[in-house]
Structure formats: structure tokens, C-alpha cells
Amino acid sequence: QSALTQPASVSGSPGQSVTISCSGTSSDVGTYNLVSWYQQHPGKAPKVIIYDVTKRPSGVSNRFSGSKSGNTASLTISGLQAEDEADYYCCSYVRSSSLWVFGGGTKLTVL
Amino acid sequence: EVQLVESGGDLVQPGGSLRLSCTASGFTFDDHAMHWVRQAPGKGLEWVSGISWNSGGIGHADSVKGRFAISRDNSKNSLFLQMSSLRAEDTALYYCARDWGYDFWTGPIDYWGQGTLVTVSS
Numbered sequence: 001q002s003a004l005t006q007p008a009s010v011s012g013s014p015g016q017s018v019t020i021s022c023s024g025t026s027s028d029v030g031t032y033n034l035v036s037w038y039q040q041h042p043g044k045a046p047k048v049i050i051y052d053v054t055k056r057p058s059g060v061s062n063r064f065s066g067s068k069s070g071n072t073a074s075l076t077i078s079g080l081q082a083e084d085e086a087d088y089y090c091c092s093y094v095r096s097s098s099l100w101v102f103g104g105g106t107k108l109t110v111l
Numbered sequence: 112e113v114q115l116v117e118s119g120g121d122l123v124q125p126g127g128s129l130r131l132s133c134t135a136s137g138f139t140f141d142d143h144a145m146h147w148v149r150q151a152p153g154k155g156l157e158w159v160s161g162i163s164w165n166s167g168g169i170g171h172a173d174s175v176k177g178r179f180a181i182s183r184d185n186s187k188n189s190l191f192l193q194m195s196s197l198r199a200e201d202t203a204l205y206y207c208a209r210d211w212g213y214d215f216w217t218g219p220i221d222y223w224g225q226g227t228l229v230t231v232s233s
Contacts, residue, residue: 003155036219038156045206045226046156051219089156093216098170100146100218105155 004029004090004103011109012080020106022073022090028101030071034093037066037075040105041086050075077108085110113137113222115207120227127197131227133190133207141165141185144210146220147192149203149229159205160192161215168214175201197231204228 005023012018022029022037029035035053038046048057050066053073063078073092077084090103119131131147147159160171160181171179180193190207204226211221 034216034218038220040156045223046220047223048219048221051211051221057221087155091156091158091219093218095216097173098168098216099172100158100161100170102148102156102158 002101004092004101006088006090006103006106008104009107009109011111012077013111014080014082016080017076017078018080018108020075020077020088020090020108022075022092022103024071024073024092024101026071027096028092028094029068029073032093032095033068035066035068035073036091037064037073038089038091039086040089046089080110082110084108113209115209115222115224117205117207117224117227120205120229122230122232123197124233125198125231127231128193128195129197129229131192131194131205131207131229133224135188135190135207135209138209140183140188142213144168144213144215144217145181145183145190146208146210146215147181147190148206148208148220148223149201150206150226151200151203154203157203161210162190163214168216170215194229197229199231202229202231 037050040046146161207224209222
């Protein structure tokens with residue numbers, strides 16, 4: 001099972017919005033709404049920020065939002081802040097193989 | 112407060128074996144599926160294995176299938192990963208992680224430990 005495809009890096013200025021894409025297949029992202037997004041700061045454990053494509057856990061800023069179109073999921077971060085600078089990973093369940101797969105990760109730089 | 116504490120990471124030779132443990136606290140352990148996720152130095156996250164609340168459902172990544180085995184002991188709030196035939200590419204920080212639901216296919220992973228480092232090298 002191949003990893004989901006994410007851009008290696010994205011950047012934006014404070015206050016701007018950025019979108020990170022996560023490309024999968026009809027076997028994972030395209031069929032099931034079990035897509036989640038994780039934020040990881042250097043030296044820290046990951047933190048879930050979006051699950052089931054669009055849902056936000058309690059305590060996560062509403063500046064983070066998720067969506068999906070076809071085989072591609074997206075994470076949008078609006079009103080960029082310095083603290084958003086981190087690595088972001090998408091994740092999807094692959095029911096046919098009974099396993100989870102992560103994207104390669106995207107490094108977000110706040111200019 | 113949910114806490115997941117991993118242990119057992121070590122330096123091991125290629126072909127060797129190792130058993131990782133994770134002790135959970137701050138929540139009802141048998142209400143949740145559990146996972147192991149690893150991260151090689153400077154690399155991304157890779158899901159390794161998952162196990163449902165009652166061990167009735169188990170899954171492993173293709174990269175570890177046949178070599179790694181996940182298990183749990185609900186009476187001891189503990190999760191395990193038995194690793195054998197270790198390879199250099201298994202070198203990584205191994206995270207113990209909690210699933211929101213009962214079954215490992217429910218998702219999402221909502222809590223993570225701090226990880227235990229496994230190094231495979233001669």
C-alpha cells in the first residue's frame with residue numbers, strides 16, 4: 001500500500017490562508033470518510049486537528065478546516081499564525097487491506 | 112489526563128528481536144483500540160499495527176507483516192509490539208497511540224505517547 005501524496009512544503013505569510021492537499025486513490029481517500037490530519041511540531045508527538053474529513057476535535061482552532069473532492073483531501077489553515085509552523089500529515093483507512101496509511105508529510109513555513 | 116508511556120526501545124542487531132511495551136493511564140483502556148506508529152529519523156509517520164479493544168481485530172502494515180505482532184493485556188492496561196527479524200529500515204521512534212473508537216479501523220488516533228527509540232544496527 002503506497003503512502004498518500006502530499007506536497008513536501010508550503011508557505012504563507014501571517015494572516016494568509018494555505019491549503020495542503022492529500023492525494024489518494026479510490027481504495028482509500030476516495031471511498032471512505034476516514035481521513036484525518038495531524039500537526040507535528042519539532043520534537044513533539046503528533047496532534048489530531050481534523051478527523052472524518054471535516055470534523056474538528058474539541059479545543060482545535062476553527063482556523064483549521066478539512067474537505068474532500070474525489071480522491072483528494074485537503075486541509076486549509078486560515079489566518080496563519082507563527083505557531084502554525086509545523087509538519088502536517090494526512091491519514092486514511094484502507095478498508096480493503098485493513099490498514100491505515102499516512103501521507104509523506106508537508107512542512108508549513110510561516111514567512 | 113490520558114497518558115501513554117512506551118518502553119523497551121534499544122539498540123539491536125539486524126535479525127534480532129525486541130518487545131515494546133506501552134502502559135496506559137487516565138482512561139478506560141478496554142474502551143479503545145490501540146496502535147503503534149513509527150517515525151524514522153527525519154522522516155514521516157508510518158502506521159505499523161492496530162488492535163481492537165478486545166483483540167478481536169488486528170492489522171499490520173505490509174512492511175512488518177509476518178515479522179511484528181501486536182497484542183494487549185487489558186487487565187494491565189498495557190499494549191505490546193513483538194518485533195522479530197529486525198532490519199535497518201525498522202530504525203525509528205515507535206509511538207503508542209490511542210484510537211478514538213473500539214475498533215482499530217474506527218479512527219482517529221487521538222492521543223500519542225512520547226515514543227521509544229529502536230535502532231537496528233550492527
